[in-house]
Amino acid sequence: MEKIMTFEGFSKVDLRVGTIVEVNDFPEARNPSYQILIDFGPLGIKKSSAQITTLYSKEELLDRQIVAVVNFAKKQIGKFMSECLVIGAVDNKDVYLLSPEVRVKNGSTVV
Template identity: 75%
Template structure:
């Protein structure tokens, strides 16, 4: 287990539901990845890079709802600016995306 954090630390993490509206290959990434464009409703559109190519095709990701942390600073990845962190469970080298069990409004907050 990692270092313990306080509840106050947890409340600083802004996790939201978004829908992937565009998926592109990311050949300049160090490890195989996709460039995702995600609609977070009232929060707007954000982009992210995700190393999820082993389990998901671009077609499977289109219109899929995901969970992401939206209040990290932007991060330059090769020639791409990532604006949020898509959440997934790591299983060996594979990443399984986290998503709501039922469709919800884009931008819904995860508590």
């Protein structure tokens, strides 16, 4: 283990399930990326940039449920404002999106 975190520290991370409702190319990004809009139900729709173009087509991503951190500070990426961080497992340089095993309500918390 490299870094130790307390339960109190982890409890500050707001992980939620959302459904991808729009996917666009992001040609201005340094690395190949998509701009995605994610519906988090009662939290609304949030934007994110994700470097997931090697494993996922835009069509595959539409209506897919994912897990994201929704309480990070917004981050400006070129002219795009990212509002959440999509969570994935990294294997070499490929990112595999994390998602619930079954469909759940948008905005559901991840514990």
